[in-house]
Amino acid sequence: MPAPAHLDPRLLRAFLVVAEELHFTRAAARLYVAQQALSRDVRRLERELGAELFVRTTRQVTLTADGERLVPYARSALEAQDALLAAFGQARPLLVDLNSPGLATGRRVLHRARELAPEQELMARYESGLTGAAAELLAGRLDASFGRFAGLDPALRAGLDHQPVRYEPMAVVLPEDHRLASLPAVPLAALAGETVYAGAGNQRTPEWTDLARGLFEGRGIEVAPPAPLAVGDEEFQRLMAKTGNFVLAVVDFPAMPGAVLRPLIDPVPLSPVSLVWRKGLVHPGFDALRRAAFELTVEEGWLRRPADGWVPAIDERTMNIHN
Template sequence: MNDLETRQLRYFVAVAEELHFGRAAERLGMAQPPLSRAIRELERQLAVGLLRRTTRQVSLTPAGEVLLRDARTALDAIGAAGRRAQHAGESTPRLRLALKPDIDGGLLPQILDAYAAEEAALPVSLVLGRVGEQAQTVRDGRADTALLLAPFDDRGLDSEPLAVEPFLVALAAADPLAARPSLSLADLAGRSLPDGSPADQGPALGPHGQQGDPADDETTLSDGSDGAAPIASDLPQIFRLVELGSIVCFFPTSLTRRYPRPEIAYRPVIDLSPATLAVAWPQDSHAPAVAAFVRVATKVAATAPPEAAADQRESAKRMVP
């Protein structure tokens, strides 16, 4: 068997993730016929079928599932090798920290202050992204470590949990459910989340078990009507749609403390799993700066719960009428 090329792996991953040759070709910026020929050539080269093709759908064979997993890992490693080499050659080394704004359990300022005092500390650059992107950002070398919500795709990563806090549901203050001190998921039947999924199923999950971002760019929102669905592109729009009663949304408690709004009620959901904040880093990392950041993050998190608990009690007093 000849060695596989990066181009072949990229083509196959696109088709395997989209399960549609047309969408995969569009994603790759190429025409569909040469993409189809490339996948057939890859199957011939490996002497194994990777895809099941019918007139209605494309699906992965067991061999295709294995290649998808390993191809993703290989492509991540290739991209990471180049980026980390570039980072190592910079005149001023930096620690790149991936996170979603406001998803830090309220710990980020303390972590950065404590890290700056470490002997191995480097200047920190924040790599901001949507929820669910942080693990991939570390895997492909764009970041050295990450603060992120679990569960997440942990291929090639080590991680340490930092904090566990409840999810609260945000709903319009005028909603009849806001009169209750707490809710269950069943109480939210008939209401929609920002991605259009039913609220009574809990936070929507991404392709690797990670929660979908409540403020993803151009998120399609379902209001339960037959008309055009509204579009939200940032957190203020999400809040506005919640205030109007168009949707509800789940947020970690620490985020709700930052955004108290009189038109929104935040209520605990008794049968909803809590949010777990973790720090993650590459399994093969031996960088002293990364080790120092992980050590500091776990230490700060270990000393934070009493203060956080007090904040949560005070927040609860404000939220319950």
């Protein structure tokens, strides 16, 4: 097999950590990735090199002769990359899009990353939705964002990568004097005949509107027609009060005057949230961001789905491929 023209440094790093640990579970913990994802990376490197690097049994992992031969080359390549990052990575902050100031998932990941790497400057940006952020990511004007990766146009996804972070339970915002406001949680069937705002017409959030359409299909729930784009919380709240529509949200959505937030049940709809970045991104603060996302996902059980959880099949496949 001819030598590959390019090797992804991520694959070399995965190989080297497994070579040092000789244990896939411990290596995955060091790299802040799922064990399945680490195994896939090692197999991909073996395919690209045309060589078996490890002998795996139920009891142990050992290096093959080719694996032993690769270790010094992998270490030299990664040391050179680290030296390059040290020389150039401090030139600018890592720009992290949180979509909206009121959403908790991305904000918690960013705060944890700042704790993990206090010497790095990680700065928040607010692009409203993942589709709105994707063009900025690809152009290098943003470094990372959060949102529904499977909802992006395939042409955008081709230049991006992602790390599943959370299945975020969805909720509905409704007027505080509505008959459903007295319920601790709102069954989806109770929304039949209602019109619910889900960002229709907002060119920055079509992935969210598409998720709503899939959820409402066959349940007699209407997606509210496009409304004027409201910029800022105050304008959004004014517009929603004027239309009187319910609002599809997530459980961490900030409070709105005159309205209540209620989780949705029967089934529990889930909004798939990934950390998203452009392929090839290198920045010394990025490792801390990925590590923070991994730690919170594990600690909070963010990727555990309830027995009656609902998520589109395309999202399930996309989230599982990195899990």
